[in-house]
Amino acid sequence: MRPIFDVTTHIPNNTIIMTKYLFGCLLLLFGGSVFASAIPSELIFTVDQERYIKRYKEIAIREMERSGVPASIKLAQGILESDSGKSSLARSANNHFGIKCGSGWQGEEYYKKDDDYDDNGQLIKSCFRQYRNPDASYVAHSEFLRDPAKSFRYGFLFRLEPTDYKAWAKGLRQAGYATNPRYPELLISLIERYNLNQYDTPGAVDPVDVEVPTNEMITGILRANDVSYFVSEAPISVAEVAKQVDLSARRLLDYNEGLSKDDQQIPPGDRVYLQKKRNSYRGKEVYHTVEVGETLYDIAQRYGLKLDKLAKRNRLQETDNPATGVKVKLRGSKIKDAPRLEGTPDPDAIINEIPTDTDGRIIIDEPTDETNTGTTTTTPTGNRPVVVPRPTTPNPTTGNPSTNPPSTPYPSGTGYPPTTTTPSTGTGTTVNPPVVQPPVNVPPTNPTNPQPEYHTVSAGETLYAISRKYGLTVDRLKQINQLTNNNISIGQQLKIK
Structure with missing residues (x-):
């Protein structure tokens, strides 16, 4: 960028000295604003740029993992295109990359003069896309570069090494992303000044820990199994989600088995995946234990898995619902036997x-035989028969015990054991009296204490x-x-x- 004017052109030496003095006073008076306007803003080491990087590095990393666009390139482009988030387009339309409406855009619009002219050569306002939040703008930037219709221009970029930010910077200029011949130089300068390439390795930087109350719904663009998904805090249609994340409704229908039409309403908290789900789970868990009321589709959504692949791995149909408490395999080979169904x-x-x-x-x-020595019954603990022996009394003639006859209950109020006289048969054989079991006391029903x-x-x-x-x-x-x-x-x- 050329300076506004040259203060030393055709001016005598004493005038030059005086001019420098006057400009020094102006610099003190106006805080350097005169010279700041003559210096490219992208080359000034500013607090605004540091704040911008701190604010958007997480979404840049997530988008790199999702789409393959290096986080360093995305952050550097965001700084340049949005003036570190201070441009009118960024502040009014959440558009950080200057993406215009195009013929297929159906979302909100924002108009400002840029580089479009009418038939008379007059500068007119251009249509720019307006997003609900800046994160949606970051997703849209990825999809702009990944658009199959533009693969002839940007497709080669995704064959470059993702950590080669210099090749990416030069490739963007080569593809015609920017007309400024210094565009690669400006990107590389920002990347190296702020060490942005440290974010180009997935997992190299831990995300900021955010404490979220357990009863509060987490909304926005999130990730599961290295796949991005969107969650709304209010009911929303497929078409409305498509506008917010800058993806076509057709893609959302392709990515989510539970969605079938553009106007379908999505309940609050439900996940809408923004890219194809994985064939298998990439986390530590191998199995998931089915919870109460949970379906196979619920499990696929929870782990970012394709429903058909999950069903096939577990030898199930997509409409099958495994029973509560059984294990569903999330990764690896097929199981030997299908889990039990609900x-x-x-x-x-x-x-x-x-x-x-x-x-x-x-x-x-x-007992079926009065000569048996016990009665067989079953008990709640186990299913084995337990023998309950009957009481015996010695025979006064032989000295051997004799078996009592089957017991019969005595009327209520009779003591136990009863006091009786042993009758004699006249043959020397003593007949024992019946042995009585104690009566079972059943508490009366108390209406104030229901059973x-x-x-x-x-x-x-x-x-x-x-x-x-x-x-x-x-x-x-x-x-x-x-x-x-x-x-x-x-x-x-x-x-x-």
């Missing part, structure tokens, strides 16, 4: 086989479905039944009160 019985569940009558009371088998109510688990039921049926939360249902996980079995009795 609504199918668990073969490993412990089934209650205790015999009960129509009132739900345990049945105790009566607990139960629900019997049927095939296909989950804790979530049962809790909804009785107006409880899953945690409350688990608490009153002392459950440590979500596994329940057919026939299991769950306390609901």
